[in-house]
Amino acid sequence: MVADIGSPEAHDGSGTFGSVMAHDTAGAVARPAAATTSSSVALLDHPVLVARDVSVGFGAKTVLAGVDLEFTPGTITALIGPTGCGKSTFLRSLNRMNDKVRGYWRTGAIEFDGEEISSHQMDPLVLRRRVGMVFQRPNPFPMSIGDNVVAGVKAHRLSPRRELPAVAERFLREVGLWSAVSDRLSDSPFRLSGGQQQLLCLARALAVEPDVLLLDEPTSSLDPVTTDMVEDLLRQLAPGLTMVIVTHNLAQAKRLAGTTAFLYNGRLVETGETERMFEAPNEPETVSYVSGRIG
Numbered sequence: 197m198v199a200d201i202g203s204p205e206a207h208d209g210s211g212t213f214g215s216v217m218a219h220d221t222a223g224a225v226a227r228p229a230a231a232t233t234s235s236s237v238a239l240l241d242h243p244v245l246v247a248r249d250v251s252v253g254f255g256a257k258t259v260l261a262g263v264d265l266e267f268t269p270g271t272i273t274a275l276i277g278p279t280g281c282g283k284s285t286f287l288r289s290l291n292r293m294n295d296k297v298r299g300y301w302r303t304g305a306i307e308f309d310g311e312e313i314s315s316h317q318m319d320p321l322v323l324r325r326r327v328g329m330v331f332q333r334p335n336p337f338p339m340s341i342g343d344n345v346v347a348g349v350k351a352h353r354l355s356p357r358r359e360l361p362a363v364a365e366r367f368l369r370e371v372g373l374w375s376a377v378s379d380r381l382s383d384s385p386f387r388l389s390g391g392q393q394q395l396l397c398l399a400r401a402l403a404v405e406p407d408v409l410l411l412d413e414p415t416s417s418l419d420p421v422t423t424d425m426v427e428d429l430l431r432q433l434a435p436g437l438t439m440v441i442v443t444h445n446l447a448q449a450k451r452l453a454g455t456t457a458f459l460y461n462g463r464l465v466e467t468g469e470t471e472r473m474f475e476a477p478n479e480p481e482t483v484s485y486v487s488g489r490i491g
């Protein structure tokens with residue numbers, strides 16, 4: 197089985213920590229590690245990810261048209277807008293997560309590290325390693341806690357097998373989960389609390405050292421204390437990681453994002469520095485949305 201670590205369901209099957217659940221034992225995937233490391237993109241001062249005149253839709257329906265957005269290395273951008281405006285569809289377009297969704301289409305250009313993401317030189321699995329994703333609902337793989345963290349590292353052969361326990365520990369510590377799980381790495385992740393599962397998914401997403409992390413309402417199912425933890429972590433990661441976060445929580449956008457983009461009625465209404473977007477928006481729809489009159 198080819199492990200697509202970006203997908204909600206897929207998992208690499210070979211156990212390192214022992215697994216409490218039966219799963220595919222097909223072994224790690226023979227896939228060369230990506231040639232470039234995370235820091236190589238972050239060092240460049242041009243946008244790491246660019247959408248130009250992007251339209252997306254399903255079948256006859258256009259969800260968004262003519263979106264232009266750039267994501268600068270080391271920044272956090274919030275995508276806001278009312279339910280159904282296309283935030284998730286757009287976000288998932290950035291790492292080709294929608295490719296297999298029935299009826300999905302996209303026009304315009306999306307370039308990662310200067311290359312169109314749909315070009316045949318771009319391996320979608322490598323793209324999803326470098327442009328990772330965290331979903332609204334935690335989606336641990338059906339394997340042990342320890343194996344979850346290193347699933348992508350193994351699939352992409354980013355570290356020798358003997359180093360995997362150290363990699364798992366490093367990223368569990370990074371997300372603040374180590375002390376809670378250090379004595380149960382071989383256990384099922386499904387007995388962890390929802391918040392702990394989400395932290396585990398974050399650890400898994402970070403362990404492959406992506407350049408960009410796409411986060412689709414990552415804290416909407418978390419309690420305020422865990423939400424604070426996740427926000428602190430994202431802020432700490434920001435200098436070395438480019439993040440795009442979808443959120444309905446406008447206070448969260450203000451706390452986290454340097455740039456905010458407002459999507460509404462099938463288009464990108466306005467984007468800019470977060471404080472200005474909230475304090476002095478240019479467009480009447482943005483004024484209405486940030487003041488709570490629409491959405």
Ligand SMILES: Nc1ncnc2c1ncn2[C@@H]1O[C@H](COP(=O)(O)OP(=O)(O)OP(=O)(O)O)[C@@H](O)[C@H]1O
Pocket residue numbers: 254259277278279280281282283284285286297298299
């Ligand atoms: N697989 C699909 N097939 C057809 N239409 C879809 C599909 N997925 C999403 N849509 C439609 O595309 C539009 C945008 O959906 P999307 O999930 O991107 O919105 P959203 O802004 O993320 O909303 P929310 O804030 O509720 O998560 C909606 O009208 C939705 O019904």
Ligand SMILES: [Mg+2]
Pocket residue numbers: 283284285412
């Ligand atoms: Mg959504």
